[in-house]
């Protein structure tokens with residue numbers, strides 16, 4: 001068990017005395033509807049953690065521009081879509097602060113200050129930047145994309161977050177933030193805590209096509225906003241064990257997407273399904289129908305919560321404005337400390 005997984009288990013423990021001053025920063029780029037992979041990878045944790053920690057949820061529209069800068073017109077709709085998905089999933093705006101990144105200019109300011117203490121070489125070692133440069137080279141890479149790990153460090157640090165719930169692939173980003181913060185604190189003054197990564201206890205959810213990742217761009221996702229009919233149709237197309245031709249052939253659930261989803265959303269029955277599949281006692285169609293039923297039961301409360309926001313879209317804007325206002329207040333306080341630490345507070349008394 002890794003240190004961050006142990007920390008997550010500890011946090012979830014009933015007997016833990018929680019420090020109410022601890023803060024969590026988490027969020028998403030608004031690139032469209034959220035899917036079950038988002039839920040398993042982070043949303044589920046966020047819904048639990050909001051009860052114990054001061055939770056800040058960023059809708060990172062500026063970061064979305066690092067790749068979607070040519071089509072910003074979609075952002076306004078996507079920002080609201082993400083907020084609606086959060087609220088439908090059980091994020092409570094009375095407990096969590098949901099805000100829009102671009103509406104907190106102090107984050108951009110902190111990004112500039114942090115960028116002075118990060119070398120280009122450090123950025124080149126970031127796994128996402130490295131992968132992109134290996135695929136396309138640096139010629140077309142924008143300055144914004146190269147620098148987005150710095151922007152991410154500013155997202156986490158402006159509100160002095162102690163914990164950041166992330167997927168395994170995000171650990172290097174948190175490590176980078178820790179390095180930046182450490183350097184800032186050593187060079188100027190102790191302004192920021194070093195954030196810890198909190199890793200989800202469920203491995204990444206595979207796509208309907210059996211690919212390692214559920215993703216909108218791969219067109220292999222079940223969305224939190226899908227209807228019952230859409231969910232059932234998608235599951236019927238999900239990839240199963242290719243070696244199973246007849247319904248009494250012994251199966252290999254470990255290679256089956258449907259079984260993977262049973263493990264995530266039908267834990268009570270997954271052992272029985274595994275045994276029945278291996279023994280050839282259950283057909284894939286029946287197995288998929290059972291999953292469809294469970295998944296729809298799981299999504300039903302989200303569908304109910306969503307209705308309120310669909311019928312009254314102004315509620316979403318109100319929640320976003322209120323959250324953004326709170327985030328700006330916190331950001332203002334942090335940036336005053338940053339300017340003082342960097343001796344840039346020329347006109348303060």
Ligand code: SF4
Nearest residue numbers: 251256259277284287
């Ligand atoms: S019976 Fe279920 S677990 Fe087994 S291969 Fe078919 S769909 Fe997958």
